Amino acid sequence: MQESKAKVFLRNPFCRALVVSKRPMMREGLQFMMKERAEKSSLILCENYLDIRPEILLQIDVVVIELDSTLQEIFEACDFFNQLQNQHRQVEWVFTLPVNLVNIAIERLLTAKTALLSLHEPMSRIIEHVFNSGGQTERISRLLLQEKAVNTSDITVTNANLTFSERRVLRLLSKGWQLTQIATLLEKSYKTISAQKSSAMRRLMLKTDAEMYAWMISVHGMQELNLPPYHQGI
Incomplete structure (x- = not known):
């Protein structure tokens, strides 16, 4: 992720966030930047989304989850997230994901309290969503939509003739x-x-x-x- 020097507006400088990622760079990068932008913010780090517990979500404003599931596993993961979204409606959700999961994420994860970002999103854009949860942030980032458009244009059409x-x-x-x-x-x-x-x-x-x-x-x-x-x- 390339970092932008642009100043990020802090709608909620006291934000309590949970970051779920298997990549140390993602976890440690967000931890460093959140403290740098707002000393009174707090952050909980996890490597696996299955480690998310209801008692944790009661203390959280926004969850940032890096989706790295395979296409075969994503449906089970979405069911898990849907259950948490329904049980904890006060929480904002930010998912970073690869372009091949966009359609599934739009269908199964997108709500009024959900944002979908690209895995290649600049760190400053993720921070913007963390501190502006509930504000006027994009629900689907422009970068992710651009990647989706490029991916769609590269698809080879096959005459299937399926039964x-x-x-x-x-x-x-x-x-x-x-x-x-x-x-x-x-x-x-x-x-x-x-x-x-x-x-x-x-x-x-x-x-x-x-x-x-x-x-x-x-x-x-x-x-x-x-x-x-x-x-x-x-």
């Missing part, structure tokens, strides 16, 4: 369902559902699950699966 069954399985996978759950829901064997997933991936020329999930959240993937465009209304 109805293959499309149905991929739609359910895109919503976070597991193959065993899909088999139970559709009253099919696990072997049948797994075969439909594999045949769909062959048609799409996708070699790994990571490529499959990336295709699902692409513009063409959402169109092919008839999924709602997450960016509408933003």
Whole structure:
């Protein structure tokens, strides 16, 4: 992250923040800058979002979370965050994330008390959101939207010709369902559902699950699966 020398307006110089990141540079950088900008601010540091406890959130104004989950893990993480958001409505949430998680984050995490930032956001922009939680900060940063636009323009469109069954399985996978759950829901064997997933991936020329999930959240993937465009209304 490149640091900006611009002065950050402090709406809440007494801010109590929780930072969740596996990167020491992220944790220590925010700790240093918060104390430098506002001595009376306070900060709690965690490496894993599963370490967040309700008793901690009762003492916090804003949580900064660096999302580094894989596409397969992100749905479970979002469910965990949604539960905390519903239980602690006084807390503001700032998520920094890679561009491939933008659509999922917009659909599952974005609320009136949530901001989505790029992993490449300058540290000063993160600090601005920390000290101005509840103010007029961007809910989705311009940098993240720019990265999303570039990523979308680079997508290779594939003529999938998926069957109805293959499309149905991929739609359910895109919503976070597991193959065993899909088999139970559709009253099919696990072997049948797994075969439909594999045949769909062959048609799409996708070699790994990571490529499959990336295709699902692409513009063409959402169109092919008839999924709602997450960016509408933003």
